[in-house]
Amino acid sequence: MTDRKPPGVSFETWVDRQIREAAERGEFDDLPGAGKPLKGLNKPYDEMWWVRDKMERESLSYLPPTLALRKEAEDALAAARGARSEREVRRIVADINGRIREALKNPPPGPPLGLTPYEPEEVVQDWRAAVRERLRGRDAS
16 A cells, blocks of 8 residues: 555545455455454443453553552562561561552552551561461471
């Protein structure tokens, strides 16, 4: 389609001719999805359909920043419980607490954060209790 639109020919007529000639040459014959119904025709129009479609195809998700931080905090607490050492527990808690404090100082858009920094000593105590429990479980075996 390198031709230029000739003067005096309406744009629609010129485009229609280009499409018809390409179809006659067979340039549309082996396109993926040929002969299949268009996806989502029965759904109401959504101007962000292409964003949602791409995110679905690439297994991406989006959360508002406050909800994403809540999820990170939950994951960090789980990681701290499964840590190999007390030093690692304290590092994980310090990292997430830094992000929580930053979000409390400069609230990101979205719903309220609803988090306060974790108390490192409490998380370490929980970790120690979990380690003792695991050791008891090994001794019983």
